[in-house]
Amino acid sequence: MALVNDHFLKLKAGYLFPEIARRVNAFSEANPEANIIKLGIGDVTEPLPEACRSAMLKAIEEMGNRETFRGYGPEQGYDFLRNAIVAHDYRSRGCDIAADEVFVSDGSKCDTGNILDIFGQDNKVAITDPVYPVYVDTNVMAGRTGEPDDQGRYAGLTYLPVTEENNFTPALPTEPVDLIYLCYPNNPTGTVLRKDELKKWVDYARENNAIIFYDAAYEAFITEDDIPHSIYEVEGAKDVAIEFRSFSKNAGFTGTRCAFTVVPKTLRGTTSDGSEQAIHPLWNRRHCTKFNGVSYVIQRGAEAVYSDNGQDQVQTLISFYLENASLLRAGLESVGITVYGGVNAPYVWIKTPDGLTSWEFFDKLLSETHLVGTPGSGFGASGEGYFRLSAFNSRSNIDEAVERLKKSLG
DSSP states (O other): OOOOOGGGGGSOSSOHHHHHHHHHHHHHHHOTTOOOEEOSSOOOOSOOOHHHHHHHHHHHHHHTSTTTOOOSOOTTOOHHHHHHHIIIIIGGGTOOOOGGGEEEESOHHHHHHHGGGGSOTTOOEEEEESOOHHHHHHHHHTTOOOOBOTTSOBTTEEEEEOSGGGTTOOOOOSSOOSEEEEESSOTTTOOOOOHHHHHHHHHHHHHHTOEEEEEOTTGGGOOSTTSOSSGGGSTTGGGTEEEEEESTTTSOTTTTOOEEEEOOTTOEEEOTTSOEEESHHHHHHHHHHHOOOOOHHHHHHHHHTTSHHHHHHHHHHHHHHHHHHHHHHHHHHHTTOOEEEOSSSSEEEEEOGGGOOHHHHHHHIIIIIOEEOEEGGGGOGGGTTEEEEEOOSOHHHHHHHHHHHHHHHO
16 A cells, blocks of 8 residues: 655645746737736846857856766765855855855755754644745645645744734744744745844754755845845854755746855754754765756856856845846835835835735736736735735836736735
């Protein structure tokens, strides 16, 4: 008898984005003439930077020559990329991160789920609410939760609401927790934590022997000077935090797949017999056992992000998407909609008007304006009454979407 993992059966009706796709497909089939503009899933639209494309082409040529051909590479990533990451993303900001603490992967979404493999079942997990669904769903799949309640909150998880009532700043847990998910700039709200607020979390983790999973996938979109780009800018964070980064949104690698996770060698956990255990070798073992590494060609493309031309071209991309966010914000505010985010992040988080629920507002936009966004309730119970719009789109689509929003909501 082949037994299934019953924990998968706890998952709610469907992962958020497939459910959106289902509704959009149904509407599209019923209204084939509708010009639907999708501002839901945060997928990029603009081409890869020329510096990255050129580096990849050169690497492809190398793969066609016996002398420069590459087979299996190091599972942790090639030194040329790990060294570039350390120099540009960490040492330049005063963070003492070593190249062998960097693990190159095919996505931070994957890593934030896979990291659970090396942590025990009895850990108490805290997440912000609303939250990127992967954090919740992978814990459900791993058996760390009970069943969901009527609001979709799973027994066994500690939920930390982030709404306009607390200025989208999560309060420290009132009970001890062991693993803490933080994502800043935040997906889905587009809000940020300033350094003094982030320090409170580092101090909490140090005092409670907890570990922070810090998802900084959107750090390149930070525009304000006093917002930390890495948790390691906070003193003591190397002892309590794992950081996840990605090339997907800053350099457009959503389709080519490259990211990295930083696991400091000073980070410690506790074994079942109460002794200390370094986390770094555990993640290294998991990484080497279940992952064969990112392709040489893609890693050369990622390395080019840190070249002078690459940096200029990536900044152009980031500025383009942030301008899209600014246009969305301005258009919504002009018709009296309350808007958050969109300044240090490519997401605009709005309060749904007229008391509409998140999914009611989704259906209203789809049917009346042929626009697709993401219902806030899909990110958690505290996301009810909110809605996310993504700035990842062409300028012509953003301009058209703004006009439709103003006409429908004005």
